[in-house]
Amino acid sequence: MATWSNFSLQNSASPLMEQIIFFYDHTLIILVMITILVSYLMMSLFFNKYINRFMLEGQMIELIWTIIPAITLIFIALPSLRLLYLLDELNKPLITLKSIGHQWYWSYEYSDFNNIEFDSYMTPMNEMNKNNFRLLEVDNRIILPMNNQIQIMVTATDVIHSWTIPSLGVKVDANPGRLNQTNFFINRPGIFFGQCSEICGANHSFMPIVIESISIKNFINWINNYS
Numbered sequence: 001m002a003t004w005s006n007f008s009l010q011n012s013a014s015p016l017m018e019q020i021i022f023f024y025d026h027t028l029i030i031l032v033m034i035t036i037l038v039s040y041l042m043m044s045l046f047f048n049k050y051i052n053r054f055m056l057e058g059q060m061i062e063l064i065w066t067i068i069p070a071i072t073l074i075f076i077a078l079p080s081l082r083l084l085y086l087l088d089e090l091n092k093p094l095i096t097l098k099s100i101g102h103q104w105y106w107s108y109e110y111s112d113f114n115n116i117e118f119d120s121y122m123t124p125m126n127e128m129n130k131n132n133f134r135l136l137e138v139d140n141r142i143i144l145p146m147n148n149q150i151q152i153m154v155t156a157t158d159v160i161h162s163w164t165i166p167s168l169g170v171k172v173d174a175n176p177g178r179l180n181q182t183n184f185f186i187n188r189p190g191i192f193f194g195q196c197s198e199i200c201g202a203n204h205s206f207m208p209i210v211i212e213s214i215s216i217k218n219f220i221n222w223i224n225n226y227s
């Protein structure tokens, strides 16, 4: 999760988030190279004394500085498209989780297993334990097995919310009257935090999402003992 002085992105908990981080680094390096080149060119333009009163055009240099940015854009666009299609690819999910946005809490349904349903409210400050994170802890966490393809169906009952978990690279809008789908694969155990990221009203900041990722054995155990 993000903590104080955490710069850049959170550590990934899924293979796709790892790819997103690689793409982010790749794009940032290109950006830095462009910034350095342009700054150098501007500096040398400001501080030189070369004057050519009759220069109106330079076909060759104009050709070069048109084509090079175009090629640079392709180097960003192609990996971006690859990621876009990878993120939407879903085959044989083991579990489908429904998450429904409400003002201002989430509710979840595990329709695969005798219709487990529960609401998930933020833990208020006066009920927090010493090891809880303020504004991030909930009363009922989502329990999911790691190393499995998981399908998520997202919708809402009142206004638009957004189901967002940075460490899994997931962000889906929850629209009333629509059913949106996404998927992820958690590759390690842990607790992963998210927040609503669609301005949905007064308590928008107070409807966090918590996923507890456990082994499949413990998950089956949890399903069997759920009452």
Ligand code: CUA
Pocket: 101, 102, 104, 160, 161, 162, 196, 197, 198, 199, 200, 201, 203, 204, 205, 207
């Ligand atoms: Cu729900 Cu913002």
